[in-house]
Amino acid sequence: MPEHTSNGMQCHEFDALLADALDGVLRGVQLERFQSHARSCRACGPLLAEAEAGRNWLKGLTEVEPPASLVASILASTTGVDTQRLRVPARAVQPRGSWFEHAQAAMSGVLEPVWATVRQPRFAMSFGMAFFALSVGLTVAGIKPADLAHINLRPSAIRHTYFNTEARVVRYYENIRVVYEVESLARQVKRNVQPAEPGPAKQKDRKNDTTQQPEQKQERNYSQSDSNTYLANAPMGSSVEGLGNDLPVVSVTTYRRFA
Amino acid sequence: MEDVQVVAMLVRRCLAGDAAAWEEIVQNYNRRIYNICYRFAGSSDDAEDLTQEVFIKMYRTLSSYDHTKGAFVTWVTTITRNLLVDHFRKTKQDRMTDSMDSVASQHDDAQPLSEQIQDQSAPPDASVRSREVSETVHAALGKLSPELREAVILRDLQDMDYREIASVLRVPEGTVKSRINRGRAELARLLQRTYRQVM
Numbered sequence: 331m332p333e334h335t336s337n338g339m340q341c342h343e344f345d346a347l348l349a350d351a352l353d354g355v356l357r358g359v360q361l362e363r364f365q366s367h368a369r370s371c372r373a374c375g376p377l378l379a380e381a382e383a384g385r386n387w388l389k390g391l392t393e394v395e396p397p398a399s400l401v402a403s404i405l406a407s408t409t410g411v412d413t414q415r416l417r418v419p420a421r422a423v424q425p426r427g428s429w430f431e432h433a434q435a436a437m438s439g440v441l442e443p444v445w446a447t448v449r450q451p452r453f454a455m456s457f458g459m460a461f462f463a464l465s466v467g468l469t470v471a472g473i474k475p476a477d478l479a480h481i482n483l484r485p486s487a488i489r490h491t492y493f494n495t496e497a498r499v500v501r502y503y504e505n506i507r508v509v510y511e512v513e514s515l516a517r518q519v520k521r522n523v524q525p526a527e528p529g530p531a532k533q534k535d536r537k538n539d540t541t542q543q544p545e546q547k548q549e550r551n552y553s554q555s556d557s558n559t560y561l562a563n564a565p566m567g568s569s570v571e572g573l574g575n576d577l578p579v580v581s582v583t584t585y586r587r588f589a
Numbered sequence: 590m591e592d593v594q595v596v597a598m599l600v601r602r603c604l605a606g607d608a609a610a611w612e613e614i615v616q617n618y619n620r621r622i623y624n625i626c627y628r629f630a631g632s633s634d635d636a637e638d639l640t641q642e643v644f645i646k647m648y649r650t651l652s653s654y655d656h657t658k659g660a661f662v663t664w665v666t667t668i669t670r671n672l673l674v675d676h677f678r679k680t681k682q683d684r685m686t687d688s689m690d691s692v693a694s695q696h697d698d699a700q701p702l703s704e705q706i707q708d709q710s711a712p713p714d715a716s717v718r719s720r721e722v723s724e725t726v727h728a729a730l731g732k733l734s735p736e737l738r739e740a741v742i743l744r745d746l747q748d749m750d751y752r753e754i755a756s757v758l759r760v761p762e763g764t765v766k767s768r769i770n771r772g773r774a775e776l777a778r779l780l781q782r783t784y785r786q787v788m
Binding site for chain 2: 345346348349350377379380381382383384385387388389390391392393394395396397400401403404405407408409
């Protein structure tokens, strides 16, 4: 506040008297000097008006009512006696009821906290989602609520249902195209790998094998080492005696065919 | 508000373990403390929590009260004020007095407080209008700096005299009066700007 002297009063003096002036305790000469300064000082005059207006605004504010549970909360948090004294009169005025009302009252004491928890939105949403998932699952599985009445619960029927279901699952699994292809591929790989596996003893047997199975004949015919000379138009029986005469000779070289 | 002898007796009974005496103290002072907390903190939830904290502290330090040093209400108000200051520091609510036209947000298009407060519609009746005025004054009170706010709350809302306020705030009476004057004037300026725009 700028220091200013007006009518024998300085601004800081005016400021010190301002609260008393608003309270109405200034009297006589002091009040006259104060009012005179307020009229003549450009800083203190508006200050007086604003301070008075501010006080009037604040006087217009009424007391707010504290929450009803505040006293009980304070007592519970300080003495720990809770609100026993407040509750006793409430219990005393309760009329005597039947055993059903007593049981209901006892149950409500247990159920109310549980029910209050269940009523919370997050729990309600969880239950809703669980119900939705269950109903969708049953619909997809083709189970109708009406079918449940026809369920046979005898042990033999349950066993029968179990094996039927198992067979259905196996059939379904084996009929899947991907599974079928993978299995056939595995069989093919296994078949290709098998010929390399047998040991030398088996090959020896084959050399001495005189049964001449078709595939073995073919293998032998396509052998790379085979380079036989065949006589064209030569009767099989006289091939030995006519060898080296005028007969034309056809030379055939066969190569092993690799698949 | 209080008879010194009656309160001293009540405190003695309370210290002796009389739960009824403590309950009587709680019943007598909860409204006053709640109102101080509500006007200072600004919200009813904070006021409720702070009121409970004040009574917990009172309960623990009741033996330190000496009726020869001052009135019980002054002692209670001092505890309340100290807790409010602690709460203010903890929550970092540095609500220094700022202009109603100052923009709270950094955004250029944010509205000043005076535009946020003003009501666009006509009030339906006098009670609604009165409630709106109270809310506006309460909001403006929250814009004062803590030193000015506590001074005007204790003087104009709790009707404490300057000596008691000086004792609670631990400042000279002259400082108390100066803070009250500045607080009232600043509040009036804030509200005048608001209502000049509304009218």
